[in-house]
Amino acid sequence: MIVNPALKENFRRNLRQRGALLAKARAVTVQFAELFKDNLYFENAQHANEMAQKLAQGIKECGYDLWSDSPTNLIFPIFPKTVIEKLESNYGFYIWQPHDEEHSVIRLATSWATPESAVEEFIADLKKIN
Numbered sequence: 720m721i722v723n724p725a726l727k728e729n730f731r732r733n734l735r736q737r738g739a740l741l742a743k744a745r746a747v748t749v750q751f752a753e754l755f756k757d758n759l760y761f762e763n764a765q766h767a768n769e770m771a772q773k774l775a776q777g778i779k780e781c782g783y784d785l786w787s788d789s790p791t792n793l794i795f796p797i798f799p800k801t802v803i804e805k806l807e808s809n810y811g812f813y814i815w816q817p818h819d820e821e822h823s824v825i826r827l828a829t830s831w832a833t834p835e836s837a838v839e840e841f842i843a844d845l846k847k848i849n
């Protein structure tokens with residue numbers, strides 16, 4: 720029971736901000752500990768980056784440019800809006816920004832769980848649209 724009324728407002732929030740519930744963070748830290756065992760994090764990151772590079776290469780081979788070269792698992796191709804509309808029916812992605820009146824930059828992300836077959840399927844569908 721809190722006897723001082725001035726302390727009642729936001730009491731739980733203040734507890735969390737000052738670390739009173741750090742014991743609850745153990746569940747989160749266990750996940751991070753496992754992620755950094757036996758190079759798992761680096762293997763996962765390498766796979767994600769390799770899938771992104773394969774995707775970028777396939778997009779370039781289809782004749783499209785990239786907004787920027789990225790060594791990460793994020794790539795930013797520039798597509799005509801008509802191509803984006805066709806791709807949106809089968810794929811989830813974020814339209815990053817307009818490039819000009821007829822083109823936009825989209826953001827594609829790969830992850831540790833991206834199968835190579837999904838990258839190949841995207842490229843094959845892009846070739847069909849082309």
